[in-house]
Amino acid sequence: MTSPRLSVRDLQVTYTTKHDEVNAVDRVSFDVQNDEIFGIVGESGCGKSTLASTILRLLDDNGEITGGEIRYGDWDLAAMSEGELAKQIRGREISMVFQDPNTSLDPVYTIGRQLIETIRQHLDVSKQEARKRAIQSLADVGIPSPEDRLDDYPHQFSGGMRQRVVIAIALSCDPGLLIADEPTTGLDVSIQAQILDLLEDINANHDTSIILITHDLGVVAEVCDRVGVMYAGNLVEVSPVDVVYDDPKHPYTEDLLRSIPETHEMKSELTVIKGTPPDLREPPSGCRYHPRCTKVCSDACETGDIPQEYREDGSVVRCYLYDPAENPEYEGSAKVDEGQRDGQLESPERGDQL
Template identity: 50%
Template sequence: MSQTPVLDVKQLQTTFFSADGEIPAVDQISFSVNKGEILGIVGESGCGKSVTSLSIMKLVPQPPGKITNGEIWLNGENLVQASEKRMREIRGNEVAMIFQEPMTSLNPLFTIGNQLIEGIRIHKKMSKKEARTEAIQMLKLVGLPRAEQIIDEYPHQLSGGMRQRVMIAMALSCHPRLLIADEPTTALDVTIQAQILALMKDLNEKLDTAIVMITHDLGVVADLCQRVIVMYAGKIVEEAEVRDIFKNPKHPYTMGLLQSVPDVREKKERLYSIPGNVPKPGSIQTGCRFAARCDKAHDRCYIEDPKLYQLGSGQSVRCFLHEGVVAHD
């Protein structure tokens, strides 16, 4: 795997403007994704995962949202400064996204073929006949049977798993360097979920496409990703190789997430859950955002916001428990 960053996000802040004031849904986050790498972004609902992905695609609804700070470098180009016309060229061609629910992402009034062929013709400047042949090849690539018939069918005629495969085919049809998958298996049953994850892993290896996998499921992270970012209340609280996160988590929030995963080897009356709820974005003005739910919190945690401390193993963590090392933010 090459160490050339396909995506480099620097100090990204995405703010929503409401009657209650400015709400930073994503607050000064930085990370990169290398060519051919699968990066996981995990956290509870409301932690800023999906807003991060929409910010990269520049699809945050304006109003009420806006990227208010930072840079998003994709293949050496800062997307924050790119015009909407330029973004239409970039989306699908260089970066593509698989959304959470395929039924709402596919237009029910058009056939699968119409929707696939349109994107291919826009970006690849092919004739209609060439684009149709390419679309059938993409449907076969994602493991759909009878691709020649499916191309003329409508979304409601397909199962959830088949629609999700169509979404992946659409996302990959122009061979983007980066694929963002926002909870792509949430609405699917376990068997289909395993098939979709295996398909994404296979396509990553065949096409060398970098993938950002956004999920709340640590099982998906363990199965698919090489590196993982843990987000909480709009900030990155931990980043590490997947094996380090599972073997040696450093942040109390990451420890809580791992503890709450059921273990078939142990019989427990009740599953562990982190006490309390994710705070409303923007509601915590001072101190660590996890302090109110943390069993290791002390007075300083409610007053000061910890830096992101870089550990020697390549792991970084936002917690005063690891203050003895060099901090960066």
């Protein structure tokens, strides 16, 4: 058994505002395996983008990690110095792609210069060698005649091509992990399909794991191997992708799936989740989903701490439904012990899972 590419344990992120403290990410644990596409899905404000930026320690000034570990190889990214992080990790081992390619590219430099700069920042190579690598990166992401396009400026590319350039820069140093935060939001469906194909292709042909952050359950079903569902700063479920769609474990996952039109007869009334997401300045006690949950099973849901993590088939779920002590009707799951997490989950062949 190989160790996972990335292990996040009990991660806690707090934003401090003038009057309040907000726990945007609360006790989140998950692993990303080698060569998998791990999706993180949730609605606005659930903390998914905060989680993504935390891995590279790109939090805003008022946000800080207040607990937990982020293990990547022998490093703990949560405890590393800023200098080392910049030298060893960002852009080298882990790179990130954001939603809007226009903010990631510098409009006054050619894309060749931006690519070569990234490569020479991290790898000890000559200018010629860096140029070669840059051309290869552009070819890898499907940009036609990459040699000629190296001297073009970002505005000379279309929106879809610009996102490809951003991905080329992210891949230029062969990172072990690519974090893509809503990489196709705002793109047309045809371009979105092409970018998703590209991510699958990168994942299959390079030794690069991918974390894909998205609000779109269709995108998750299309490309992810496993998916984590976030609600109000908690990771409530981590499951293989077909489990999420066929047999979701957490009531929130189930409710979320039931509110999309695709799961309904045409023109029928859509299932609605009651209430609204909580204000994280004053999160509900117990399970943060309990005020909206249709399956409250115990006093602990309302008054306890957030539920522990329970294993259920190949999933890890945070819900008292799976706690025999709180839900007498339920038998058969076990609390997750450290070491027995996803690491031991057999990682099925991609084909079988699809």
